[in-house]
Amino acid sequence: MNALTPQPSHLAMVPFVSVANMLKIVNRIGPAQMIAGIAAYLEDDFRRWEQFDKTPRIPAHSRDGVIELMPTSDGEIYGFKYVNGHPANMARGYQTVTAFGVLSRVENGYPVLLTEMTVLTALRTAATSALAAKHLAPQGATTMAMIGNGAQCEFQALAFQKVLGIDTVRLYDLDPAATAKAVRNLAGSGLTVVACASAEEAITGAQIITTCTADKQNATVLTDNMVGAGVHINGIGGDCPGKTELHRDILLRSDIFVEYAPQTRIEGEIQALDPDHPVTELWKVITGQAEGRRDARQITLFDSVGFAIEDFSALRYLRNQLSDPGEYIELDLLADPDDPRDLFGMVQRARP
Amino acid sequence: MNALTPQPSHLAMVPFVSVANMLKIVNRIGPAQMIAGIAAYLEDDFRRWEQFDKTPRIPAHSRDGVIELMPTSDGEIYGFKYVNGHPANMARGYQTVTAFGVLSRVENGYPVLLTEMTVLTALRTAATSALAAKHLAPQGATTMAMIGNGAQCEFQALAFQKVLGIDTVRLYDLDPAATAKAVRNLAGSGLTVVACASAEEAITGAQIITTCTADKQNATVLTDNMVGAGVHINGIGGDCPGKTELHRDILLRSDIFVEYAPQTRIEGEIQALDPDHPVTELWKVITGQAEGRRDARQITLFDSVGFAIEDFSALRYLRNQLSDPGEYIELDLLADPDDPRDLFGMVQRARP
Structure with missing residues (x-):
């Protein structure tokens, strides 16, 4: 990228916690301590259960398993998890369950966190x-x-x-x-x-x-x-x-x-x-x-x-632990043209 | 990371197309050519419409807009898009619509592509x-x-x-x-x-x-x-x-x-x-x-x-254009322990 290439603004960036960084976070906090921390967030969110949009998860069933989306929102924050469940995976060297998740601001729909959730789901469960x-x-x-x-x-x-x-x-x-x-x-x-x-x-x-x-x-x-x-x-x-x-x-x-x-x-x-x-x-x-x-x-x-609310609690907990820039990276996930109506101009200005 | 830190295996990695890389791809192929390419994938997928799992998208409505998940599957590939629609965003300097999407293998539930979809949605629409x-x-x-x-x-x-x-x-x-x-x-x-x-x-x-x-x-x-x-x-x-x-x-x-x-x-x-x-x-x-x-x-x-099928077609098209490693990065999104049952051991072995 040369100096003339437009750089993504901060609005384009979404913090991303990889598996490697999740392992760092779990080991810094300690697994038991982190589970207790998530349990406290869970208890808070269960106390205000009636504030949440609740819907059964949306499954895509197949012969070998299921892929599910689990969304919820408390009116200010929206979260969802993507998770699969494939009992036959283990024999093939894959995880039975893998997952990732996203938190967003309801106000403008912009994601504020993308994270692995295989490890985080184990903790929240x-x-x-x-x-x-x-x-x-x-x-x-x-x-x-x-x-x-x-x-x-x-x-x-x-x-x-x-x-x-x-x-x-x-x-x-x-x-x-x-x-x-x-x-x-x-x-x-x-x-x-x-x-x-x-x-x-x-x-x-x-x-x-x-x-x-x-x-x-x-x-x-x-x-x-x-x-x-x-x-x-x-x-x-x-x-x-x-x-x-x-x-x-x-x-x-x-x-x-x-x-x-x-x-x-x-x-x-x-x-x-x-x-x-x-x-x-x-x-x-x-x-x-x-x-x-x-x-x-x-x-x-x-x-x-x-x-879904359990994943929401876990995501909310995780987001509040992200202080060390060595524990996440910023992903350029959101197109952010200078003028929101000028998406095409953004494409044109990126021409080499 | 030192030499003793376990490295993620290839199973953990998911190709990610950032906005900057999407702009590279669009400019390499040309916007009109890419639209025509996606239209051809769309036509293929519309011809086999009956093969797809179809469900109305799952919306989370709020005063200011909506956040939606749009999943579908043809039985072999599963795709979904996260997309928001916030008409008031423009006046606040945000995009009305931003999006990202994922393709996965139905067989094992593992994602094989994560991509920005604000630009890609504009092309597929x-x-x-x-x-x-x-x-x-x-x-x-x-x-x-x-x-x-x-x-x-x-x-x-x-x-x-x-x-x-x-x-x-x-x-x-x-x-x-x-x-x-x-x-x-x-x-x-x-x-x-x-x-x-x-x-x-x-x-x-x-x-x-x-x-x-x-x-x-x-x-x-x-x-x-x-x-x-x-x-x-x-x-x-x-x-x-x-x-x-x-x-x-x-x-x-x-x-x-x-x-x-x-x-x-x-x-x-x-x-x-x-x-x-x-x-x-x-x-x-x-x-x-x-x-x-x-x-x-x-x-x-x-x-x-x-x-959702339109996003599926666009994701499928994009995935088939990913040949240049300069146009995507690999994200360590999926926990992949040596033994799938030993997720906890994976956490322990990552201790500094």
């Missing part, structure tokens, strides 16, 4: 689970069973340690290599980590059960006889039509909490139930408009599918 | 208009009137010159400075360019009338008595609820062609008509399933609002 459990899990829970030890596992473990104060995780996965990976990664976390040979073994003594498996099918990760009174189930993996993890009988014994009922009825565990089966939206518990856990024998189920 | 006119405008049209001389104006003029063979454009805008800008930019195009003092003057002798104004209101850019027999109207500016350009009586005298009827009934000129008023989707004309122009006295109206 864990933060959401922990936030829900804070309001639903039995008091003084110390032990969490984790069925499914894939990409979400360690983030969930750290979230429940940091936000709930658990000290023990009991891990089980169909593939012992996944469990071994999680055990390795959680060494030094301060958690007692127990690798188990079966789901039954994993849930022994656990007050919280997190299910986080990836198969796109109606699986039965937990059967009814495995779930005792008083447990909180954090159901993560049942998150699209035809993909569930829990036996229907467990659902019938549980008080069910969801993010956004219209979406969860399509995508969550409750797709197995009647469309008018009573469920409670989490924001109502957080704002005190609905009851969370009532007693020590109640089974609570957080039927989590992931909702 | 002009290409769509010209493609429609090729099938609807009177044979041998030589003169186009253009009401509204904003950011779309010159692109439309070049498109109709290149694809339709017109030799004269007659320009009118409420703001003479906009017309003067277009006259200046079109000098050297080979077109005879006539600046007019009124819409009535502009349409004198024109076989094609393009309306492309930006006010978010039900305006009346053309009244019924202005439109004579045999004319083709290319209506661009009426493109969201409450934003139309043509008097209802003109619509009642016209044969109306649209991109995707469910979206146009919400956003186009035909929002002023009964919901069952007959309209013809353009793809049916292109595939020969419906009649286009029947006779020399018929008024044809292309009620264009912009549809």
Whole structure:
């Protein structure tokens, strides 16, 4: 570019957080601290739930998976996430879930942040689970069973340690290599980590059960006889039509909490139930408009599918952490002619 | 970054076309040639219209404008555009419309292109208009009137010159400075360019009338008595609820062609008509399933609002032009751990 080439103005530039820079940010803040930070933003945004434009995500289903757009807005800021879910990807060396996201100003429609969201989604999903459990899990829970030890596992473990104060995780996965990976990664976390040979073994003594498996099918990760009174189930993996993890009988014994009922009825565990089966939206518990856990024998189920407001909270949190110019770059994403009506002149003036 | 820092693999990288690089590409290919190239991709994609997932765009409306997501897929490739429309932006020094877009592989959900689309949208909108006119405008049209001389104006003029063979454009805008800008930019195009003092003057002798104004209101850019027999109207500016350009009586005298009827009934000129008023989707004309122009006295109206498949075609065209590594950069957008289940390990290994 020579001195005569028009330079993009600051209006053209959008901060971009690459994967490498996201890793820098997570390691600077610390994963557990970042999850707790996002959980605080989530709680703020769940408190003002009614301010948000809410719509079920917009899916493009295919044989191999789904690509989704998840937009929302609070009237001042607009955010959306692009995310795919392809269970067969892992076997082919790709991520099951990858994502990126954007925040914009509603006032003028200009994006103000573009970021990788594969890592950020892992953090926000864990933060959401922990936030829900804070309001639903039995008091003084110390032990969490984790069925499914894939990409979400360690983030969930750290979230429940940091936000709930658990000290023990009991891990089980169909593939012992996944469990071994999680055990390795959680060494030094301060958690007692127990690798188990079966789901039954994993849930022994656990007050919280997190299910986080990836198969796109109606699986039965937990059967009814495995779930005792008083447990909180954090159901993560049942998150699209035809993909569930829990036996229907467990659902019938549980008080069910969801993010956004219209979406969860399509995508969550409750797709197995009647469309008018009573469920409670989490924001109502957080704002005190609905009851969370009532007693020590109640089974609570957080039927989590992931909702756009959670990504919005995570994006908002991230944007407020961007102070070090070494942690993002500016992308020339927006055409910004000197005269907004003179887009063509901008093209002409760029001629070599 | 030192030698021990893990480097992103090729799977993590997504080609990104910035505004500066888009300007390079447009100037290398030539704007008119690029419009013609996109029109050819459009025609291909309109011919296989039935293969596409189609959904009206997903809007987030606010007092000042709208932010929209426009996804579509042909089963192999998925594309979406983010676009805003904020009529008040111009007065504040921002673009009325800015956009960016993404193409992905349906098979694994991984994005393969991220690009600015403000400039690309201007090109594809002009290409769509010209493609429609090729099938609807009177044979041998030589003169186009253009009401509204904003950011779309010159692109439309070049498109109709290149694809339709017109030799004269007659320009009118409420703001003479906009017309003067277009006259200046079109000098050297080979077109005879006539600046007019009124819409009535502009349409004198024109076989094609393009309306492309930006006010978010039900305006009346053309009244019924202005439109004579045999004319083709290319209506661009009426493109969201409450934003139309043509008097209802003109619509009642016209044969109306649209991109995707469910979206146009919400956003186009035909929002002023009964919901069952007959309209013809353009793809049916292109595939020969419906009649286009029947006779020399018929008024044809292309009620264009912009549809996701057009962006898909433009993205597909652009992707196939990306050969020179000086015209795009690779963005590290996708987290790609060595083991897809080991996202947390990827975070840990990036610790400084």
